[in-house]
Amino acid sequence: MQSSSETRSRILKALSAARSLPRPELPNDVLIVSSPDAVAAAKVLYVGLLSAGSRASLVGPTEASVLIMPYREFPKVVIYALSHKDNRAVRAAEEAAILGSDVYFVAPPIHEVLEARISRYENVRRVEVPPEAPLMTMIFASVIWSPKPLGTRASRVQAELEALDSAVEWAEESYRDLIAEVSALQGFSALYTPSVEPGARYLCQASGACHGALPLEELQRLSGEVAVMMETTAESHDYMDLELLASSRGLRLIKVLFNTDPLTAGVYSALFGALASGKVI
Structure with missing residues (x-):
């Protein structure tokens, strides 16, 4: 690492x-x-x-x-x-x-x-x-x-894109505890909502401890007892039932929540994957 x-x-x-x-x-x-x-x-x-x-x-x-x-x-x-x-x-x-x-x-x-x-x-x-x-x-x-998005989101996305140089430091500070927790895992699966699929895939490709990355809807296919779950605040409400299902099965969920625009969430989640795995691939 x-x-x-x-x-x-x-x-x-x-x-x-x-x-x-x-x-x-x-x-x-x-x-x-x-x-x-x-x-x-x-x-x-x-x-x-x-x-x-x-x-x-x-x-x-x-x-x-x-x-x-x-x-x-x-x-x-x-x-x-x-x-x-x-x-x-x-x-x-x-x-x-x-x-x-x-x-x-x-x-x-x-x-x-x-x-x-x-x-x-x-x-x-x-x-x-x-x-x-x-x-x-x-x-x-x-x-x-990527082209500029339509509607009122354009200004927020532009601001996030202009801040990419400082995004790594921001991610390190914002997710310090989660980065440490995930990097210490000996085995886990990754679950994702649509916007953060890039981050879950990146984490699994970079980390030798990841069993595989799956959409959150497919959590019943998981192997193991620990899952890193990535989602955005915009998507989290749609998946509350599946979080409850995971808890009822005794699955330990490590929840990584991204409060960014869905357009840039893929990049921020990939940054998390790089920091948690300690590998830039």
């Missing part, structure tokens, strides 16, 4: 790297394709597009290649990948390019053979993420790329 100062430094480097990435042009109708290990980042962009009133879909690479793109046109396709040899994500990029979509392939460096395959298409734009902390970098980039 990294020291807190080292973790903070690596998070800020990921934020700086995200700001330097080229910004995709995202119209009203976007297909987001993500491999399972990159969903934490893809979900942030998905929520951002929905909050701005855009139409967006989030699917896996094979689902996109076989079930969606052959039957529906998309002007833009954004593909997230994390693995060095993600053949399925590359195939989805090829399929989208052949079908005439403009494709953004967002990933750290991948195997040279796969890089060569996507470089053949003029309508595939390679957004190469630095190999250091690629998932955190993609999470930050996704919220930066």
